[in-house]
Amino acid sequence: MALHHMREVGLKTIMVCLKRVVDYNVRVRPKTDGSGVQTEGLKMSINPFDEIALEEALRIRERGEASEVVVVSIGPEDCQQQLRTGLAMGADSAVLVRSDEALDPPSAARVLLNMIERLEPGLVLMGKQAIDDDCNQTGQMLATLWGRPQATFASKLELSGEVATVTREVDAGLEVIEVDLPAVVTTDLRLNEPRYVKLPDIMKAKKKPIDTVAIEDLGIDTTPAFQVLAHTAPEPRARGRMVRNVDELLAELRERGLVN
Amino acid sequence: MSKVLIIAEHNGVTLNQSTARCVSCALELAPDCIDILVLGSDCSGPASEAAGLKGVTRVRTITSEANAHPLSAVLAPQIAAVAPGYDYVLGPSTTFGKDLMPRVAALLGTGQVSDIMSVDGPRRFRRPVYAGNVIVSLEVPEGRQVVATVRTASFPAGAPGDSPVAVEETATDATIPTHTRFRELRTAGGDRPDLQTARIVVSGGRGVGGAEGFEKLYSLAGQLGAAVGASRAAVDAGYVPNELQVGQTGKIIAPELYFAFGISGAIQHLTGIKDAGTIVAVNKDPEAPIFEVADIGLSGDLFEVVSQLEEKLG
Numbered sequence: 001m002a003l004h005h006m007r008e009v010g011l012k013t014i015m016v017c018l019k020r021v022v023d024y025n026v027r028v029r030p031k032t033d034g035s036g037v038q039t040e041g042l043k044m045s046i047n048p049f050d051e052i053a054l055e056e057a058l059r060i061r062e063r064g065e066a067s068e069v070v071v072v073s074i075g076p077e078d079c080q081q082q083l084r085t086g087l088a089m090g091a092d093s094a095v096l097v098r099s100d101e102a103l104d105p106p107s108a109a110r111v112l113l114n115m116i117e118r119l120e121p122g123l124v125l126m127g128k129q130a131i132d133d134d135c136n137q138t139g140q141m142l143a144t145l146w147g148r149p150q151a152t153f154a155s156k157l158e159l160s161g162e163v164a165t166v167t168r169e170v171d172a173g174l175e176v177i178e179v180d181l182p183a184v185v186t187t188d189l190r191l192n193e194p195r196y197v198k199l200p201d202i203m204k205a206k207k208k209p210i211d212t213v214a215i216e217d218l219g220i221d222t223t224p225a226f227q228v229l230a231h232t233a234p235e236p237r238a239r240g241r242m243v244r245n246v247d248e249l250l251a252e253l254r255e256r257g258l259v260n
Numbered sequence: 261m262s263k264v265l266i267i268a269e270h271n272g273v274t275l276n277q278s279t280a281r282c283v284s285c286a287l288e289l290a291p292d293c294i295d296i297l298v299l300g301s302d303c304s305g306p307a308s309e310a311a312g313l314k315g316v317t318r319v320r321t322i323t324s325e326a327n328a329h330p331l332s333a334v335l336a337p338q339i340a341a342v343a344p345g346y347d348y349v350l351g352p353s354t355t356f357g358k359d360l361m362p363r364v365a366a367l368l369g370t371g372q373v374s375d376i377m378s379v380d381g382p383r384r385f386r387r388p389v390y391a392g393n394v395i396v397s398l399e400v401p402e403g404r405q406v407v408a409t410v411r412t413a414s415f416p417a418g419a420p421g422d423s424p425v426a427v428e429e430t431a432t433d434a435t436i437p438t439h440t441r442f443r444e445l446r447t448a449g450g451d452r453p454d455l456q457t458a459r460i461v462v463s464g465g466r467g468v469g470g471a472e473g474f475e476k477l478y479s480l481a482g483q484l485g486a487a488v489g490a491s492r493a494a495v496d497a498g499y500v501p502n503e504l505q506v507g508q509t510g511k512i513i514a515p516e517l518y519f520a521f522g523i524s525g526a527i528q529h530l531t532g533i534k535d536a537g538t539i540v541a542v543n544k545d546p547e548a549p550i551f552e553v554a555d556i557g558l559s560g561d562l563f564e565v566v567s568q569l570e571e572k573l574g
């Protein structure tokens with residue numbers, strides 16, 4: 001039965017993880033007491049890599065290779081905004097795991113594993129990193145805890161039966177690997193360009209369900225692996241000087257012994 | 261007694277310089293021993309290079325056909341089998357290490373410190389967040405194994421040791437999954453200098469306007485013995501391949517001299533070059549943010565500047 005079903009509609013469920021982060025256009029500063037970063041009043045968005053992950057999931061469903069896309073977020077009540085955006089883009093339903101504390105990647109992976117157990121997805125898509133903590137860990141940790149393959153930094157994803165062929169952006173160029181499904185795929189920038197949300201979609205999305213779960217009810221250990229001591233501003237680079245022409249540029253470079 | 265295990269990055273023939281940079285980071289932990297683990301189908305080349313690095317105690321190899329390509333799902337269980345007994349397990353913050361090390365950390369039941377940029381004590385580290393706009397200091401509790409990636413641009417490549425240390429083949433009983441299979445690696449390659457290790461980098465952005473424009477940068481780079489890099493906008497537009505991208509989500513580099521031609525200076529790009537020795541920016545917009553961080557700025561048309569540079573250097 002199950003196999004027959006798989007062949008007809010491809011995957012049943014794709015789970016996409018969306019993190020609420022400070023918009024990439026905003027310059028973030030540490031709080032003066034170093035206890036964190038100033039985020040009050042800043043524009044918040046879906047982590048750009050996760051938005052690409054969602055776009056990919058929607059395209060897979062639209063090609064008829066999956067039947068539903070569920071977006072999952074972990075965070076405060078305000079994450080509803082990002083989940084609503086995800087629903088307006090086209091996700092079918094959403095789950096918010098409400099947590100007022102920010103989780104580190106190992107804890108996030110444990111919570112997402114719990115979501116996998118509930119949703120039983122054939123594929124999990126998420127960004128390769130979140131642009132707030134820049135950790136680049138959660139997808140890999142989730143795949144490991146799940147005992148399944150990972151294909152990180154994806155710039156192309158093809159599904160065929162129970163196998164995904166993924167082109168990955170690596171330092172040496174492009175690597176192509178094949179993974180058995182289910183698997184976790186983390187997305188890179190050039191996988192696709194996410195669609196714009198239109199007003200009617202926002203209206204329609206209001207009717208779609210967001211299921212809320214309190215993190216305490218999951219019984220998952222969310223103790224941070226490390227203790228954060230301080231947040232500071234980076235050493236600024238001293239402002240340099242402007243030169244007027246190429247001769248002055250070369251004179252300066254030669255003085256520094258950088259070119260002959 | 262503190263012990264460090266470093267996971268070597270290599271291409272089957274030579275050791276990647278990122279490994280030597282991990283050794284420099286490890287030395288700052290003042291450990292009693294630094295072992296390097298090489299996994300491959302033929303480890304001999306990379307292992308003998310690793311054995312020659314200053315500060316290394318021992319090189320361990322795991323030779324197996326399964327390790328012919330660096331598939332994290334295949335390597336991680338073998339590393340996890342070797343890791344007990346080490347206080348630190350380090351890998352480079354390259355795509356190799358970023359893919360692999362979290363898998364190792366999860367198998368070992370610990371967290372990962374990503375992108376160590378400085379060591380403030382045996383369990384205290386600093387790392388950049390928010391594209392380098394904020395630096396976090398953190399402490400790993402006593403008794404917890406430290407799995408980390410090392411931000412390679414923050415540490416020197418180190419010097420060769422006095423005489424090579426021993427290389428030992430290691431056996432593990434790790435179960436190797438077959439659910440992940442290598443198909444191919446497509447690399448533009450060529451004999452151009454490597455972007456991550458070059459002394460001089462000539463980078464171009466959207467302002468370069470196309471692949472033909474980049475030919476001019478390649479030509480200047482050739483004259484300078486430089487590698488070529490690019491902004492995301494230039495890669496997205498298809499002017500150059502992805503492996504040239506510099507920045508938050510591309511390569512983090514620290515050349516002695518960096519040229520930014522037609523790059524506006526978005527924070528995501530700047531975080532990739534903040535450790536460069538001298539940054540030269542050429543942009544026709546005198547208000548471009550790149551001039552706020554450039555050591556030497558020249559406002560003007562990049563093509564005119566490039567051709568004058570070629571002529572005057574030639």
Ligand SMILES: Cc1cc2nc3c(=O)[nH]c(=O)nc-3n(C[C@H](O)[C@H](O)[C@H](O)COP(=O)(O)OP(=O)(O)OC[C@H]3O[C@@H](n4cnc5c(N)ncnc54)[C@H](O)[C@@H]3O)c2cc1C
Pocket residue numbers: 024048049131464465466467468490491492493494505506507508509510511521522523524525526527528529532542543544545548560561562563
């Ligand atoms: C999640 C995320 C991750 C990102 N990661 C990266 C990353 O890793 N690396 C990265 O680079 N970007 C990254 N970006 C993109 C970044 O925000 C910028 O969009 C990008 O860096 C802009 O590239 P650019 O400077 O080439 O283009 P533009 O900003 O368009 O600048 C082009 C510049 O060229 C100048 N110019 C045009 N013609 C000429 C001429 N003839 N002579 C001289 N100057 C000229 C213009 O004045 C302008 O300043 C990321 C963005 C996001 C959202």
